[in-house]
Amino acid sequence: MKKTWAMVAMVLVVSLMLVVAGCGGGAKPAEKAPEAPKFPTKQIEIIVPAGAGGGTDMLARAMANKAKDLLGQPVVIVNKPGGSGTVGFTAGQTAKPDGYTVTMFFAEIVIVPHLGIAQADHKLFVPIMRVNMDPAAITVKADAPWKTLKEFLDYAKANPGKVRMGNSGPGSIWHLAAATVEDKTGVKFNHVPYGGAAPAVTALLGGAIEAVAVSPAEVGAQVASGKLKILGVMSDKREKAFPEVKTFKEQGYEVVVGTWRGLGVPKGTPEPVVKILHDAFKKAMDDPGFIAQADKLGLGLAYLNAADFTKFMDADFANYAKLVDKLGLKQQKK
Amino acid sequence: MDLLVHGFATVLQPQIFFILVAGTLGGIIIGSLPGLTATMGVALLTPLTFSLPPATGLVMLCGIYCGAIYGGSISAILIRTPGTPAAAATVFDGNELAKKGLAGKALGMSAIASCAGGVFSALCLTFIAPELARVALSFSSPEYFAMGLLGLSIVASISGDYVVRGLISACIGLLVGLVGLDNLNGYPRFTFGLVDLLNGVSFIPVLIGLFAVSEALRTTESMLKTAHVDFKLSGVLPSFSELRGCAKTILKSSAIGTMIGIIPATGGDIAAFLAYGEAKRSSKNGEKFGTGELEGVAAPEAANNGVTGGALIPLMTLGIPGDAVTAIFLGALMLQGLRPGPLLFKDNAELVYAIFAGMFLANIIFMLFGLFAIKYIARVINIPKPILTPIIFVLCIVGSYSINNSMFDLLVMMFFGVLGYLMDKFKFPVSPIVLALILGPMVEGEFRRSLLLSSGSFSIFFTRPICVAILTLTVFSVVGAYIQQRKKHRLLKLEN
Known part of the structure; x- marks a missing residue:
């Protein structure tokens, strides 16, 4: 008798386990589909295509400092200076499009392509948002x-x-x-x-x-x-x-020119991931502590959402194409 | 004066003083690790100061700055690896002294000379900053060009007995300096389509390669060939008479360092080379420089720490950062809601004098630490070579990578490591490469900028008194080196 009961208990336990395991296995993809992906699960890097200590660097650091709490993962700054930002731009645009490599690019990204030297291209980025704009x-x-x-x-x-x-x-x-x-x-x-x-x-x-x-x-x-x-x-x-x-x-002069800085991820980054990043960085931007820091650094905050930012960059891109030609800065193409 | 006393009182408050000591010691560590420069140390720790009260945060940065510039000499002396570019010139005699078993003397001299240079510049900063700031403004492109040329003229004196080979090395350096976007037209030169070369060949991997990697390769070779060679080690400090012998050099080098510091866009590396060249020219033992002369350690070390206070002068009085470190200082000041410039002295005099006091004390703290710790630090030399050499390799790799987070820089380091090793085999001095790489782009860029300013007229070089004076000095320096060489040859012939 005892043996039979033990068998029944065994069978029960095993089938229970199977059911639980099965449910677990079955439930996972079902959960994943409608909900946002689990992002981020590891640290996020922000590429700063400029040296440590400059305006871009300070802006990125101040943002990272706020965003890390909102994203629940460390946000680290990686400085990749050089070639008017080209080194960092190219590193950013060729990074894995998984959202873990964000780039803080700036006005030069719509200028250097016209110089005929660089493979940098703002169209290889999915813009997250514009953060700052300072006039000349x-x-x-x-x-x-x-x-x-x-x-x-x-x-x-x-x-x-x-x-x-x-x-x-x-x-x-x-x-x-x-x-x-x-x-x-x-x-x-x-x-x-x-x-x-x-x-x-x-x-x-x-x-x-x-x-x-x-x-x-x-x-x-x-x-x-x-x-x-x-x-x-x-x-x-x-x-x-x-x-x-x-x-x-x-x-009486119709001249509006300025530098700007914005965040972007490589093309191909999943949209929900971009949205998570956008929401976190936008919240960081609205933080009074961050606003105070930007004020002290003399950096003008000028948020633009991704769509407007794209339009804005395209306009700048076209304008500078003309000017670079005029200045004779364009290099001979091989 | 009251304000200065007040400044010292502020800094000597326990919390602030503790942070200053911590900053200085941290700075020494950062400085002595190759690849972690003073600039990087200050940049990385600046965010920490956001949450500190202004005086505390800025005093900490002063400590890191001064400590790091001194710290660079420790690795330069012990393992032939300049911890910061500013210590490149310290390698020449510092490492030779260490090889003779006199690491203690070299480290002691470096601590004392660095402190003297730092205190000298802090004095200038405190008492005659506004007057000196005018010097910064009187320097324009023609003067920079002339100064760069003067610097290049000391190639002859750092080439030892092989002047022609030294000149060849310098040419290699100049060529390497041409790589990258040219700084007036933005034209890419010798970049071979590589994005990594757009900004030129990074300086620090070259420095680490030429000095440290090549040395590590040599050590590896000697380990394979010969039995275990131990360095004798004496922790003996420089004697009082040795110090007195170097006093003049220290004073002069401190002044050179402070002046170079004041002039924007120049830094500790240039100052150290110029002071070394000047010390070699004027010293009785000039001939022996490069074989382990204490003066050869004192000159660059006094000069590079002289830069620290000097660089703060245009920052505090005009709001102009003189080098990369002070540019970060500027940001730190602004984040505290302060605006450097004449108004700072009026509106925030207490803070200004706290910074001054911090500069004085940071120099004294690192000297005391340096002298106290020599016994222990110098033991690095006693670590068996089969253990030490791989550690040096690792440090070189980490250091070269961390400057720009670039794998390409590691290739640069390895290339120049092998180049340095081969050059040494064929008796080509490597230091002219470093000098030419620092000064070449400056000479070229400023020359062209001068002509741009004058719309193409060469008269700009001959109508500005400071420029003419420096150019004359350059001519003397070259002719003098030539005459000296001739004399030596004649003496040698007579002896034969």
Whole structure:
């Protein structure tokens, strides 16, 4: 008897186990289909195509710091500087499209392809969102003879090639900003590329050049101390930090140029994954602590959703194609 | 003065002081590991300062900065691997001293000279910063060009007995420096379509390859050939008279370092080479430089730490970062809601003086640590070669990779490791490659930029007093080296 009961118990237990196992096996795919995929299950990397400590890097780090709690996984920054961002862009666009490699790309991604040197292409990214936008501005020494943008541009027009305009490198966004001004107003500058915005500003302070076309934040300290003055910002609205500086538009020139930074993942990344990333980073962007940090760094936050961001990049891409040609920056193709 | 006392009082509060000590020690470790540079250390730890009060955070960064620049010399001396580019020139005599069993003396001299250089520059920063800041602005492209040329002229003096081979090495360095996007037209040169070469050949993997990997290869070879050779080790510190003998060199190198630090876009590596060249030129024992002279350690070390305070001068007074580290400082200051520049002294004088005090103390902390720890650190040399050499290889690989997170950089390191090994076999000095690689792009870029500024007129090089002065100095330096060489040859002939 005992033996029979034991057998029954055995059979019961085994069949129960089978049922549970079967249910488990059967339930899993059923769960997976309608719900979002389990993402992320490991750490996420953000490629920063610039050196540690710069504006892009700081922005990415500040965002990563907030996003890691929202995503429940570590978010680490990997700096891949070089070639006006090309090294990082290419690394980002060729990464595995699984959402674990996010790239923070910036304005140069729609410029370098025109230079004929790089395989970088914004169309190889699925944009997540635009995070930041900072306008270009024309800044001169405080004791320069020009009081307004008009006086400055009239002088430049009367003396073609005489005004030396510093920028942050050949084919950099600030180089193209100055070229846009040339294009829209018919003046001619002598473009002098420096190895970044800081050396250009130093040269301006030392009187080696007449003007720089960099962002207001990059000349903020010198403007505040009365050594430099901003003649105009190339933006739709005035800058929060410099409310007294007029825009180009207000002064009668239709010039809107700026740098921007955005997040993207390689093409082919599943849509639900992109959405999870978008929601987390958007939330991080809305965090008051993050907003305060961006404010202090002088980085203007300018969210655009993926669709608008794509349109925005396509427009920039077309505009710079024309300008790069004009500047003679295009390299001979083999 | 009151403010300075107040600054010291702030920094000496237990919590802040503890963080300063921790930052300095952390800096030494970061600096002594090849591939982890001062810049990277400061960049990675800056986010930590967001949550700290301004004074605490910034004082910590000062500690990391000063500590890391000093720390670079430790590995340069002991394992012939400059921990930071700024310590590249320290290898020449530092490592030779270590090979003679005098690692203790070299490390001691490095600690003392670094501290002297750092304190000198901190003094300049505290008392005459606004006056010196004007120097930064009077430097424009023609001056940078002239200074780069002056730097290149010391190739002759770091080539030892093989001047022609030294010049060939320098040419290799100049060629390697041409690789990448040219910095005025953005034209890709010698990149062979490789994205990894767009930014040029990364400097640190080259440095690690030429010095550390080639040395490790040589050691491996000697291990295969000969029986176990042990280095004698003495933990003896430099004696007082040795210190006195180097005092003049230390002072002069500190001044060179501080000046170079003030000039934006130059840094510890250039300063160290210039100070080394100058010390070799003016020293009684100049001939023996490169064979293990204490002065040859004192000069670059005083100069590279002299840069620390110097680089903060344009940052604090004008809001202009002088090098990569101070660019990160600028970000850290801004995140604290502060704006460097003249207003900082007015609005946040307490913080400014706390930073000054932090700079002074960081230098003293690393010196005390350096002197105290020599006995223990120097033992690295006693680790049996079959154990030490693989460790060095691993450090080289990790260091080269971590700079740009790039596998390509590892290939660069290996290539230059083999190149350095072969060059040494054929008695080609490798250091001119390093020098030319640092200065070549600067000389070329600034030359072309000068002509762009002057719309093509060469008069820009002859109408600016500072530029003319430096160019004259360059001519003297080259002619002087030539005459010295002639004299030596004549003496040799007479002896024969």
